[in-house]
Amino acid sequence: MSTEPEPASEDTADALDAVDAGPETPGTANGAEPDAAGNDVSAADRASGSGAADVGTAAGEPGEPGRGAAGEAREPDGDGAREAEEPGGDGAAGDGAAGQVSEAQAELAAQRLVRERIERRKAEKQAPVGAGAKLSGTAADLLAAVRAVESGEKTAATVFGDPTPAPRRAAPEPVRQPQPVPAGTGTGPAGPAPETVQAVRRVLTEGGAPEALAPQTAALLGEGAQEALRADPWQLLRVGGVRPEQADGFARALLGAACGPDDERRGRAITVWLLEQAALAGHTALELSRLTATLSQRGVPDPDAAVQSTLAEGEALAFQDALEETRVHPHNAPNAPEASGGAGGAQSTEGAEGTDEGEGEERPVRVLVGLERYALAEESLADGLARLVGSAPKQDGSTADWEQAAASAQGAAADLIRAVADHGLVLHTGGEAALAEPAALLHAAHTLGLRAWAAAPGPLGRDRFAALLGDPSSGTRPADSAVPDSAVPDGPGRNSATVDGAVPAGPAAVGTVAGLLTGAEGPGRDADGALDLDLLVVLDAPQLDVEAGALLAESLPDGARLVLAGDPAVLWSVGPGRVFADLLAARVCPQIASRRPDAGPLGELVSGIGIGELGQVEAPGKEVVIVPVRDAGEAVHRTVQLVADSVPRAIGVPSEETQVITTGHGGAAGTRVLNAALKERLNPGPGRFGGFDPGDRVVHSPAPGRTQPGRVVKADADGLHLSCAGEAVVVPKERVEQSVRHGWALTAHQAVGGRWPAVVVVLPGDAAQTLSRPWVYTAFGRAARHLSVVHGVEQALPRAVAEIPAKPRTTRLPVLLAPQVPVAD
Secondary structure, rough: OOOOOOOHHHHHHHHHOOOOOOOOOOOOOOOOOOOOOOEEEEHHHHOOOOOOOOOOOOOOOOOOOOOOOOOOOOOOOOOOOHHHOOOOOOOOOOOOOOOOOOOHHHHHHHHHHHHHHHHHHHHHHHHHOOOOOOOEEEHHHHHHHHHHHHHHHHHHHHHHOOOOOOOOOOOOOOOOOOOOOOOOOOOOOOOOOOOHHHHHHHHHHHHOOHHHHHHHHHHHHHOOOOHHHHHHHHHHHHHHOOOOOHHHHHHHHHHHHHOOOHHHHHHHHHHHHHHHHHHOOOOOOOEEHHHHHHHHHHOOOOOOHHHHHHHHOOOOOEEEEEEHHOOOOOOOOOOOHHHHHOOEEEEEEEOOOOOOOOOOOEEEEEEEEEEEHHHHHHHHHHHHHHHHOOOOOOOOHHHHHHHHHOOOOOOOHHHHHHHHHOOOEEEEOOOOHHHHHHHHHHHHHHHHOEEEEEEEOOOOOOOOOHHHHHOOOOOOOOOOOOOOOOOOOOOOOOOOOOOOOOOOOOOEEEEEEHHHHHOHHHHHOOOOOEEOOOOOOOOHHHHOOOOHHHHHHOOOOOOOOOEEEEOOOOOOOOOOOHHHHHHHHHHOOOEEEOOOOOOHHHHHHHHHHOOOOOOOOOOOOEEEEEEEOHHHHHHHHOOOOOOHHHHHHHHOOHHHHHHEEEEHHHHHOHHHHHHHHHHHHHHOOOOOOEEEOOOOEEEEOOOOOOOOOEEEEEEEEEEEEEEEOEEEEOOOHHHHHHHOOOOEEEEEEOOOOOEEEEEEEEOHHHHHHHHHHHHHHHHHOOEEEEEEEEOOOOOOOHHHHHHOOOOOOOOOHHHHOOOOOOOOO
16 A cells, blocks of 8 residues: 555565565565554555565654654654553553553563563573472472481481371362452552653754653663663664664764774664564564675674674574474475575575484574564463473363263364363364354353353454353343353253343353453462463464463463464464464364354355455345445545445444454555544544544554554543443553554454454555455454445455465474474374
């Protein structure tokens, strides 16, 4: 989509695309990628390159291309993506009343606690174990007794004689463990001291950089930030939205003649910056050959020395992965042509020492470099999943009980229940109708007495699944639910007032992934800090990135069961990794494929897109309507007309239940322009509260990759008051610009997980380069009753569906799982 420049890494995309040595995967150069907050960034928003794996698609970059540090700086247009990640910064929006920890702050606190546990476990694995040092309880007592006899302190008879039995004590009543309270209740992470911010502001001014960067820079570099900037001006690259050209200009202003392109500090900073851009594009690591080539494009004279310096300083990690050990299918492998021996660096044997036993042949490896943050997360995720796969599930209910529950279910729901009965990790795939099968599993688990919960990456998916389970207040379930009437025992639990044998749902055991991890939702944690549950069903699993996946896997107790359920055809996660796709390719656990097709013309249309076919469907009830347009201006006009008039009048769906989806934020038909036009028609007002008025439809991003739809209630000295999924949210005024957008029009990444009665997908002519099969599948699949397509891309739409799959991502999860988990039959 030819859009106004979004804060995206255009130059990074160009550089990395230019050095792709291997043959391109057809169509992988196109398609919208998400930024760190879940926003689609179109091809023109990023760059016009055509490489097979664009790793620089989502970074916020201030100023105009080619300008130095004095260029105007803009905050990353990513719904608060960077700010919420930075320790000691502004944090995220202050959800809830004053004096409470914000949702993002609580999530960061929970992540820190779990990461500490991860690092502690890894340190324990590597540390030498002294004799008896790891023993406790009876084992420790026995060891002490043996040593006492060996030393002569006691005789064997006195030590090992039959002891006088102690009176049995009654077992205490189990006490419900309170939900964890993040550290620092009532106050978020401390921000930088005012004097530090002021000192940093002076240094930035001296170097010609915008003063607006001072708070974020001080938060990132901490106490003494001004000295750190003077000692290494390229540290400015750590601030979201700063480009290498601007950091170079800042360094020249501070260092003068001592500044040069061969400065070791510059090489390290640009190396880390490129790895961060790769993570924003979904990669957990980059191939060494590609990284060094891109560094060369960036004017680093000795790329190898820059990478070695970065590794020596501990700012990145290097890995050698034997290609034979990865069980990724060829079409799923990152840079597959190189992996099979084509041109390029994927089949690098640099530093390889392993040889096939008895043959003396050199084993092909790929050398990868990644940030420690994502490397540790991916390794922890692999360890946690291997633990689930390798351990026997907790015996809750007899085999006969599980079989009875499966026999009373229908179709793939029965297969899912049987698989979960015997395995700690199960994958479930299917479209919208297939959600009834995890619902059946959840009901069966509750019937068997398991502590079972479902979690979705965001509130849209949570609320959608809760509605499928049935409204707890009414005690009913949907009539087309896969849960059989016989699964609910007779007695007080059955509501005699319901019709068609509806199942009383009880309190819906559904939350968000972030809510479970922070303790704001879900069962809380047990005495060991693990989630207090026996079964966890993760919905919309393709949206799970490696960090969230690692936190979940580490939080599950031994013997727990994990089900990852989702539609593999939708867009992948905003964060780095492709957890669900990697697990499907690795084949390390049972995979249950739903046989429930999505019904109606919309289901037929979306199912065809999933297999690369965009066919015509019969839509007697106007379920699918194509609205041709000539240009972006007409696209905006027709979109407003559809939402405000045509859909409510002809389909019966009111404007507030109609969602507009487009390819990006910028441009003549992006979310900004569409939201402005829709606001003028549906809720006109002066926008006196940072551009917002009471009644405005908005989306709030309290943390990276998280989107909460809501409405503006009011604004006061505390900030902007929102109602999000029935919950009151207060966004501090300094966070409004970064974390709140109007929400009549969304990008496809923001809409993932949600379903609306009516959806209007806007495809102006210049959107052709942003389209891909997963994008179209995701956007079209958000409609439950009616889909209008404002169509101006002509043949680009069927071509994208037929020829442009998801962009490849470089990940290590299959390689890490291979030596730990055998391939499932």
